[in-house]
Amino acid sequence: MTTNTYLIKEGYDNLNKHGSKTISTMLIICATMLILGIFIIILQNVNSNVETLRLEQGLQAFIEDKLTDEDIAYIEDQIRLIDGVSEIDYMDKSEAFEDAKNQFKDQDYFLEGLENLDIFPASFIVKFTNIEEAEKITAEVEKIEGIYKVKYNASTIDAVISISKVANGFLLSVGIVLLIVSIFIISNTIKLAVYSNKREIFIMRYIGATNSFIVKPFIVEGAIMGVISALISFIIISIVYVYVYVALNTNFAMGIFRFIPYSTIWYQILIAYVVLGLFIGIFGSAISLKKYLKV
Amino acid sequence: MIEFVNVTKKYDHDVCAMDNVNIRIEKGEFAFLVGPSGSGKSTFLKLMIKEEEPTSGKILIDGKDITKLKKKDIPFLRRKIGFVFQDFRLLYDRTVEENIIFALRIIEATEKDIKAQLKSVLQMVGLVGKEKYYPNQLSGGEQQRVALARALATKPPILIADEPTGNLDPKTAEEIFKTLLEINARGTTILVVTHAKDIVNELNKRVIALDHGKVIKDDARGVY
Numbered sequence: 001m002t003t004n005t006y007l008i009k010e011g012y013d014n015l016n017k018h019g020s021k022t023i024s025t026m027l028i029i030c031a032t033m034l035i036l037g038i039f040i041i042i043l044q045n046v047n048s049n050v051e052t053l054r055l056e057q058g059l060q061a062f063i064e065d066k067l068t069d070e071d072i073a074y075i076e077d078q079i080r081l082i083d084g085v086s087e088i089d090y091m092d093k094s095e096a097f098e099d100a101k102n103q104f105k106d107q108d109y110f111l112e113g114l115e116n117l118d119i120f121p122a123s124f125i126v127k128f129t130n131i132e133e134a135e136k137i138t139a140e141v142e143k144i145e146g147i148y149k150v151k152y153n154a155s156t157i158d159a160v161i162s163i164s165k166v167a168n169g170f171l172l173s174v175g176i177v178l179l180i181v182s183i184f185i186i187s188n189t190i191k192l193a194v195y196s197n198k199r200e201i202f203i204m205r206y207i208g209a210t211n212s213f214i215v216k217p218f219i220v221e222g223a224i225m226g227v228i229s230a231l232i233s234f235i236i237i238s239i240v241y242v243y244v245y246v247a248l249n250t251n252f253a254m255g256i257f258r259f260i261p262y263s264t265i266w267y268q269i270l271i272a273y274v275v276l277g278l279f280i281g282i283f284g285s286a287i288s289l290k291k292y293l294k295v
Numbered sequence: 296m297i298e299f300v301n302v303t304k305k306y307d308h309d310v311c312a313m314d315n316v317n318i319r320i321e322k323g324e325f326a327f328l329v330g331p332s333g334s335g336k337s338t339f340l341k342l343m344i345k346e347e348e349p350t351s352g353k354i355l356i357d358g359k360d361i362t363k364l365k366k367k368d369i370p371f372l373r374r375k376i377g378f379v380f381q382d383f384r385l386l387y388d389r390t391v392e393e394n395i396i397f398a399l400r401i402i403e404a405t406e407k408d409i410k411a412q413l414k415s416v417l418q419m420v421g422l423v424g425k426e427k428y429y430p431n432q433l434s435g436g437e438q439q440r441v442a443l444a445r446a447l448a449t450k451p452p453i454l455i456a457d458e459p460t461g462n463l464d465p466k467t468a469e470e471i472f473k474t475l476l477e478i479n480a481r482g483t484t485i486l487v488v489t490h491a492k493d494i495v496n497e498l499n500k501r502v503i504a505l506d507h508g509k510v511i512k513d514d515a516r517g518v519y
Contacts, residue, residue, distance in 0.1 A: 203386070206373060206378045207398045208402060208449070
């Protein structure tokens with residue numbers, strides 16, 4: 001057995017020796033990690049939806065009736081010249097009618113018989129490369145001759161963006177608090193472990209143990225607690241997410257909100273949890289060791 | 296081997312625990328350090344293993360001035376000095392064998408060395424056959440032998456015993472001293488702090504007496 005294997009084994013034995021304390025610590029770490037995980041997943045979902053919204057939202061520019069094909073092509077060229085425009089789609093009158101039918105879905109009976117009346121105006125759907133430039137682009141589109149109205153849902157988009165900003169800020173601060181709590185809990189457990197091993201540490205010092213030899217088992221103990229808590233939290237959160245995902249996607253329509261499929265984020269969560277667990281474990285034990293062993 | 300040159304140690308409020316002490320203990324020597332409580336014996340030992348720093352003076356161990364030693368090198372100084380305590384300081388949740396291996400792990404001995412040293416020290420202190428016992432299953436004398444074995448396992452050139460027989464009956468104490476003499480005969484320098492007057496007088500070894508932090512007597516073949 002090399003010295004390092006021995007020290008890892010000592011760390012592992014410490015976990016067993018402080019059994020009930022270890023379990024209660026890991027339970028608390030799991031709980032904070034789960035809350036953190038739920039927040040992160042909500043945040044990821046919100047951000048992913050905001051991002052989709054950012055890309056999908058555009059403006060709709062309605063064109064005057066009785067324009068020639070050439071006029072329409074000219075308008076399209078004019079729009080295309082504006083900075084920040086990523087995509088232009090032309091929707092003619094019959095497509096506009098279909099679109100209206102789709103929007104009303106079950107109540108489209110009142111549109112019956114209107115097919116040939118051309119009451120819905122043709123329009124251009126313009127998408128942006130950057131949502132922040134939306135207002136500037138809208139203003140420029142409005143100036144183009146042949147366009148009589150521009151529809152741009154500014155307030156909805158602004159609201160979603162500001163909500164997501166607030167949510168990000170809130171979750172970040174809650175996350176930091178939970179992280180500090182976890183570090184504090186681990187450091188407290190290690191402090192007790194150091195205390196209960198005081199006699200051993202005293203003897204080690206007299207025999208000539210280096211600081212790293214004394215400290216390593218405690219760091220290992222903290223790291224194992226952190227990683228095990230991370231893995232347990234990961235398993236729980238995976239089961240919950242998949243269950244919620246299936247339930248929400250099959251039981252009722254979520255409207256425009258789309259959940260990220262778990263298959264695309266599970267590894268991110270796993271990596272984040274393990275890194276977080278290691279960080280909490282190592283950092284938590286290191287701060288208590290620094291204080292109590294005067295390393 | 297151990298040399299104190301003009302060593303003075305003052306604690307706060309000008310309490311002088313060591314007052315210009317000059318002592319030289321040669322390699323392979325066996326010496327007693329005696330004196331009443333508060334005479335400076337403990338300070339002497341603490342200075343030797345650099346648990347305390349002298350206010351002035353030099354302390355040489357193996358020719359090196361340890362007052363200039365860096366913090367990170369202190370463990371390596373301590374590996375040169377085996378320590379035995381009055382209350383044994385054993386790990387009671389580990390067997391005799393595990394207590395000894397504990398010391399060998401600390402100095403990062405190889406598996407081969409661990410095996411060889413374990414066998415050798417168990418023989419030296421007369422504990423062959425008791426490897427799997429827990430300290431609580433042993434008598435006081437045997438527990439002190441385990442402590443001795445642990446201190447010797449790392450092959451230190453110097454062995455310090457602080458009141459090694461303070462908790463033992465006279466007969467057992469005598470046996471422990473017999474073992475210490477045997478260890479000394481193999482070349483280990485030994486310094487024993489003790490109040491065991493009879494044994495000191497009987498063994499006729501060097502006796503250094505301290506009082507109020509001063510050396511008041513240093514006889515090559517002395518009595519308590």
